[in-house]
Amino acid sequence: MKNIGLREEILKMSGTDPALCMKCGKCSASCPAYDEMEYPPHRFVYMIDQGNIAPLLSCTGIYRCLSCYACVDRCPRGVEPAKLIEAVRVVAERKKEGNRIKAGGLFEKAGADMPSQAFSAAFRKYTK
Ligand code: SF4
Ligand code: SF4
Known part of the structure; x- marks a missing residue:
């Protein structure tokens, strides 16, 4: 189910734009946590762009990301997948307990x- 409001919130928090993604897969190819993420970086970016955010909020992959920024370095379009993952992680935590x-x-x-x-x-x- 699309959640455009949440998409906009995540874009604002991350400061990055998933619509720039050209689906080359370089981010996922360089991700050391690839095997542990249900939605690897290129797919994560696509799902956010589509507003398909609910599965991302409940996936374990948001806690498997190492924040190594390899995906950010490799992206030819400046999409910065790691920042999108971090924003989703923050939203997921806020939903649990609010701002701690x-x-x-x-x-x-x-x-x-x-x-x-x-x-x-x-x-x-x-x-x-
Ligand atoms: S920052 Fe996270 S998603 Fe990006 S390459 Fe590193 S582990 Fe993978
Ligand atoms: S490296 Fe950048 S452009 Fe390529 S799939 Fe990943 S986010 Fe999209």
Whole structure:
């Protein structure tokens, strides 16, 4: 079933556009987690573009991705499959328990020695 609203949310979170994919398969050919993903990167990208997102939210592959970015490096169209996978993983986690980290409580929880990059990443992920 198509879920266009969720497709748009994932595109916004990931900052990448699956419609640019030319289905060459280079991302999947370079993926070290290929055998453990129900939907390898090229298929993952296609399903998001089609708005077929429900199976992706419940697949184990979103937790098998190593975030190695080989798929990002190899993609000739700049699609960045790893970012789409990460966005789906975040949506899946939010559906389970909502946002676990509230931006306002970060400083209190993390302490003064937390790297500023970690704060930036957390704000990017949890305030969209
Ligand atoms: S980032 Fe994930 S999907 Fe992309 S090549 Fe690495 S393991 Fe595969
Ligand atoms: S490498 Fe890029 S263009 Fe090729 S199938 Fe993967 S996402 Fe699509």
